[in-house]
Amino acid sequence: MHTTDIKNPDYFHKVVDCQWACPAHTPVPEYIRMIAAGRYADAYMVNWYSNVFPGILGRTCDRPCEPACRRGRVEEDNLEKPEPVAICRLKRVAADHKGDISARLPKIETVKNGKRIACIGGGPASLTVARDLVPLGYQLTIFDQDPKAGGFMRTQVPRFRLPEEVIDEEVGYILDLDVEFIGGRRIDSLKAILAEGYDAVFIGCGAPRGRDLEIPGRQEAAGQIHIGIDWLSSVSFGHIEKVGKRVIVLGGGNTAMDCCRSARRLGGDDVKVIVRSGFEEMKASPWEKEDAQHEGIPIINCHVPKSFTHENGKLTGMMFEKVHAKYDDNGRRTLVPTGEPDIFFGCDEVLIAVGQENSFPWIERDVGLEFDKWGLPVLNETSLQSTIPQVFFGGDAAFGPKNIIWAVAHGHEAAISIDQFLNGESLDTRPAPHLNLISQKMGIHEWSYDNDISNESRNIVPWAAAEKTLKSIKIEVELGFDAQTALKETQRCLNCDVQTVFKAPLCIECDGCVDICPMDCITFTENGEEAELRTRLTAPALVASQDLYVADGLRTGRVMVKDEDVCLHCGLCAERCPTGAWDMQKFLLDMAHAEPARRLTNSRRNAA
Amino acid sequence: MTYLAKPRLHHPSLPHNALGYTRRDYEGRISTLCAGCGHDSISAAIIQACWELDIEPHRVAKLSGIGCSSKTPDYFLGNSHGFNTVHGRMPSVLTGANLANRALLYLGVSGDGDSASIGLGQFAHVMRRGVNMVYILENNGVYGLTKGQFSATADKGSASKKGVANADSPIDTASLALLMGATFVARSFSGDKGQLVPMIKAAIGHQGAAFIDVVSPCLAFNNHPGSTKSYDYVRDHNEAVNFLDIIEGRPEITTDYAAGTSVDVVQHDGTIIRLRKAAADYDATDKVSAMNYIQKHHALGEVVTGLLYIDNQSTDIHANLNTVATPLNALTEKELCPGSAALAKLNASLR
Ligand SMILES: Cc1cc2nc3c(=O)[nH]c(=O)nc-3n(C[C@H](O)[C@H](O)[C@H](O)COP(=O)(O)OP(=O)(O)OC[C@H]3O[C@@H](n4cnc5c(N)ncnc54)[C@H](O)[C@@H]3O)c2cc1C
Numbered sequence: 013m014h015t016t017d018i019k020n021p022d023y024f025h026k027v028v029d030c031q032w033a034c035p036a037h038t039p040v041p042e043y044i045r046m047i048a049a050g051r052y053a054d055a056y057m058v059n060w061y062s063n064v065f066p067g068i069l070g071r072t073c074d075r076p077c078e079p080a081c082r083r084g085r086v087e088e089d090n091l092e093k094p095e096p097v098a099i100c101r102l103k104r105v106a107a108d109h110k111g112d113i114s115a116r117l118p119k120i121e122t123v124k125n126g127k128r129i130a131c132i133g134g135g136p137a138s139l140t141v142a143r144d145l146v147p148l149g150y151q152l153t154i155f156d157q158d159p160k161a162g163g164f165m166r167t168q169v170p171r172f173r174l175p176e177e178v179i180d181e182e183v184g185y186i187l188d189l190d191v192e193f194i195g196g197r198r199i200d201s202l203k204a205i206l207a208e209g210y211d212a213v214f215i216g217c218g219a220p221r222g223r224d225l226e227i228p229g230r231q232e233a234a235g236q237i238h239i240g241i242d243w244l245s246s247v248s249f250g251h252i253e254k255v256g257k258r259v260i261v262l263g264g265g266n267t268a269m270d271c272c273r274s275a276r277r278l279g280g281d282d283v284k285v286i287v288r289s290g291f292e293e294m295k296a297s298p299w300e301k302e303d304a305q306h307e308g309i310p311i312i313n314c315h316v317p318k319s320f321t322h323e324n325g326k327l328t329g330m331m332f333e334k335v336h337a338k339y340d341d342n343g344r345r346t347l348v349p350t351g352e353p354d355i356f357f358g359c360d361e362v363l364i365a366v367g368q369e370n371s372f373p374w375i376e377r378d379v380g381l382e383f384d385k386w387g388l389p390v391l392n393e394t395s396l397q398s399t400i401p402q403v404f405f406g407g408d409a410a411f412g413p414k415n416i417i418w419a420v421a422h423g424h425e426a427a428i429s430i431d432q433f434l435n436g437e438s439l440d441t442r443p444a445p446h447l448n449l450i451s452q453k454m455g456i457h458e459w460s461y462d463n464d465i466s467n468e469s470r471n472i473v474p475w476a477a478a479e480k481t482l483k484s485i486k487i488e489v490e491l492g493f494d495a496q497t498a499l500k501e502t503q504r505c506l507n508c509d510v511q512t513v514f515k516a517p518l519c520i521e522c523d524g525c526v527d528i529c530p531m532d533c534i535t536f537t538e539n540g541e542e543a544e545l546r547t548r549l550t551a552p553a554l555v556a557s558q559d560l561y562v563a564d565g566l567r568t569g570r571v572m573v574k575d576e577d578v579c580l581h582c583g584l585c586a587e588r589c590p591t592g593a594w595d596m597q598k599f600l601l602d603m604a605h606a607e608p609a610r611r612l613t614n615s616r617r618n619a620a
Numbered sequence: 621m622t623y624l625a626k627p628r629l630h631h632p633s634l635p636h637n638a639l640g641y642t643r644r645d646y647e648g649r650i651s652t653l654c655a656g657c658g659h660d661s662i663s664a665a666i667i668q669a670c671w672e673l674d675i676e677p678h679r680v681a682k683l684s685g686i687g688c689s690s691k692t693p694d695y696f697l698g699n700s701h702g703f704n705t706v707h708g709r710m711p712s713v714l715t716g717a718n719l720a721n722r723a724l725l726y727l728g729v730s731g732d733g734d735s736a737s738i739g740l741g742q743f744a745h746v747m748r749r750g751v752n753m754v755y756i757l758e759n760n761g762v763y764g765l766t767k768g769q770f771s772a773t774a775d776k777g778s779a780s781k782k783g784v785a786n787a788d789s790p791i792d793t794a795s796l797a798l799l800m801g802a803t804f805v806a807r808s809f810s811g812d813k814g815q816l817v818p819m820i821k822a823a824i825g826h827q828g829a830a831f832i833d834v835v836s837p838c839l840a841f842n843n844h845p846g847s848t849k850s851y852d853y854v855r856d857h858n859e860a861v862n863f864l865d866i867i868e869g870r871p872e873i874t875t876d877y878a879a880g881t882s883v884d885v886v887q888h889d890g891t892i893i894r895l896r897k898a899a900a901d902y903d904a905t906d907k908v909s910a911m912n913y914i915q916k917h918h919a920l921g922e923v924v925t926g927l928l929y930i931d932n933q934s935t936d937i938h939a940n941l942n943t944v945a946t947p948l949n950a951l952t953e954k955e956l957c958p959g960s961a962a963l964a965k966l967n968a969s970l971r
Pocket residue numbers: 072073074132133134135136137138155156157158162163164165168169197198199200216217218219220241244266267270374406407408409413414415416417419
């Protein structure tokens with residue numbers, strides 16, 4: 013194998029599993045250490061710059077960082093139930109405990125640069141574009157058909173998961189930067205918007221159409237059958253306050269989970285989720301399924317809806333066919349009927365949550381904007397520019413429904429593109445991330461990070477009493493960690509950003525590091541092809557997605573090979589090294605944003 | 621040296637041996653030796669060997685003298701018996717323990733100062749008596765613990781850290797062990813676990829006095845140019861006579877070696893030491909030529925490593941003294957005081 017190029021920013025970035033997995037590349041261990049030090053406001057700001065909605069995301073994020081988190085891997089075969097660090101809930105701790113941060117927010121830019129930008133839709137994607145561009149002097153106008161900004165965060169995510177005050181606060185931080193928000197205004201024509209002479213248009217209108225289910229009885233019993241996302245927004249606006257006693261929710265995604273838990277709070281005593289797929293293949297996050305089951309909602313899998321039954325135009329129940337999943341050689345799944353007789357479930361109301369689609373009825377097809385065969389806009393995947401040069405997309409509107417953190421990541425990219433576009437720069441060269449690699453050595457056994465390794469299992473987030481939370485849709489279920497528990501949880505983080513940096517010319521091949529490493533990460537051996545080399549390391553390198561760190565230039569002609577997979581970043585290799593060939597160096601990576609968010613992150617890093 | 625305890629987390633795929641233990645279960649307390657010390661690598665090799673042999677930790681007694689090397693039993697086999705004796709006196713305490721309880725595996729750990737200076741007499745006698753043990757000498761050419769004075773194994777002419785040449789003749793402990801009657805004599809290097817681990821396993825399987833001289837660089841006081849016990853010197857002058865593979869149970873042919881390039885030695889416990897020859901004319905069962913070979917190559921400035929000598933007909937102190945099979949410490953009053961009739965019979969036989 014070739015010697016690893018540790019100057020390539022991606023190399024060490026990938027070692028910080030959580031940050032690499034985060035669409036916005038939030039420097040997770042950096043803010044976790046700040047929480048451990050009680051620096052909640054600092055931790056909040058690190059998040060705010062990266063992901064814009066720490067309080068909201070700390071409650072609702074899809075948390076792609078957690079399945080990626082190294083802690084889950086290192087606990088395997090060591091602790092009873094291997095679990096990642098509760099990264100998401102620590103983010104909420106920063107938000108809950110931060111105090112007043114208003115002085116740290118960017119000041120309103122009074123010098124405008126004369127460029128006007130329209131954002132269609134007031135969800136997280138548009139809000140991120142606004143936050144990044146307004147401080148540069150751009151004038152932003154956000155249009156939304158709903159009266160308040162926030163998009164689906166406000167109209168879909170139920171209040172028992174995300175209180176209104178949290179949305180108001182974090183959306184407010186952005187609007188208060190002098191963003192013009194025009195609520196209650198539906199945009200019916202892209203042509204008309206373009207005609208208004210904006211310098212750029214950002215389309216962040218989401219994926220607002222819920223899929224329907226065209227099976228017998230749908231029309232006849234329409235009064236008691238609702239599309240999930242429409243029903244949830246009606247609940248959110250207070251138009252719907254009650255539901256029948258027996259409710260069936262169709263679908264296995266997160267929308268289904270929000271529907272069933274909302275129904276449970278609006279008078280549904282007998283609420284069930286019925287899903288076509290097997291339990292494991294359901295799209296909902298594991299914790300969302302757990303939360304629903306915890307509230308006494310059964311999830312019935314492998315049932316395909318056949319028809320709605322009704323009497324005198326009133327819904328009486330539904331018929332289902334039982335199936336089981338079969339996989340062909342390509343791993344593709346088909347649902348095969350088991351042959352058992354169809355099953356009837358009685359109910360008073362049905363919520364259909366079987367998927368969401370994009371729809372752009374307001375964009376004229378002759379306006380010059382190309383759509384692909386799935387009805388999605390044709391975009392440059394990195395710059396998010398459409399086939400009309402001054403029109404950009406982001407969030408669910410760009411590539412179909414995703415989640416809030418992806419909407420934010422798109423918002424940052426689109427803001428950079430718009431800034432480049434309006435300055436006549438090429439959109440193909442993306443600004444490089446900001447990097448810093450600093451030794452953490454303070455003394456012989458002293459590091460500026462806490463390198464002791466906690467053996468604690470993941471801490472459980474406390475919940476409000478079920479009798480209370482099931483009574484009202486507005487009472488938040490999760491309470492968030494208190495400071496003590498948060499501190500314990502922070503200690504589970506392995507500081508994966510504190511990198512083991514190797515300098516071959518200093519190494520005398522004493523094996524000190526090999527012997528001390530608790531995880532058997534390090535090997536000195538003859539070089540070879542990667543696949544073969546992986547098999548003859550101190551411990552076999554099983555996770556191919558985790559890189560090997562290879563260094564040559566040793567006196568014996570061998571190479572040093574370190575498997576990054578389960579390194580604890582404990583620094584014992586560096587403590588044991590007699591020559592300083594290993595050093596622990598903090599790798600801080602901040603994604604580039606449109607200026608001056610960039611300038612602001614730079615001033616923060618002086619404290620690194 | 622580190623202030624943190626080694627985290628108890630281990631690699632998720634870390635294997636378990638026949639007893640259900642992982643290698644980590646054979647570790648001891650965290651070492652307090654200098655970073656990079658060869659002695660720590662030897663501890664790691666002992667841990668690896670004992671884990672691979674499925675040795676029950678409570679069946680092992682570790683004995684040592686005084687020195688950095690003699691501190692190491694604290695850093696491996698944390699669940700075994702241990703006795704940190706007096707400077708140079710480990711052999712007599714080990715002999716006593718072995719006489720009292722022959723059922724344990726005795727690991728004697730010592731340094732070159734401990735064995736070749738103050739303890740030279742004890743060293744000679746424990747070999748003569750054929751005490752069943754594995755005697756590991758962690759040889760760095762200096763008194764590490766007392767800050768780096770030359771020891772008796774330092775080569776004549778080799779330089780101290782300050783550049784002063786050693787005027788005295790060295791004691792080669794491997795040659796001395798051979799001369800004194802050790803029946804398993806080997807030499808290795810702390811920086812070569814591929815050679816050292818099977819060597820320790822072979823020594824554990826040996827019945828009788830097994831001695832391994834392990835050159836083990838002292839990072840703080842003897843790893844400079846001019847030293848003949850430094851990492852660089854040993855790597856540049858290492859002349860291995862053979863390499864060992866240990867085959868447990870029924871031999872299974874893994875590699876074919878050209879005829880005459882490998883020899884199998886069957887041990888008392890049935891394991892086979894397969895010696896892959898590196899020096900074509902080297903015969904590890906011929907004591908006299910072994911002694912010659914070592915001396916000849918030492919004169920050339922080379923460090924001869926490998927299994928230097930093995931006597932597979934060896935006996936041990938218990939056979940020589942004709943003791944009973946039951947460990948002496950397990951004999952009860954009934955066996956030890958057979959009564960006046962037996963005494964009368966014995967007295968009669970002496971008249
Ligand atoms: C029930 C449900 C629960 C969810 N829960 C989570 C969760 O817990 N965590 C998570 O990360 N994600 C969740 N999501 C997904 C998440 O809400 C979206 O991915 C995210 O909000 C997309 O952001 P966006 O900025 O692209 O658009 P949206 O948030 O969808 O905002 C688009 C806005 O544009 C407005 N709009 C659309 N067309 C027009 C028009 N023509 N004129 C004017 N305004 C218009 C819409 O009314 C809307 O307010 C959930 C989604 C649903 C449906």
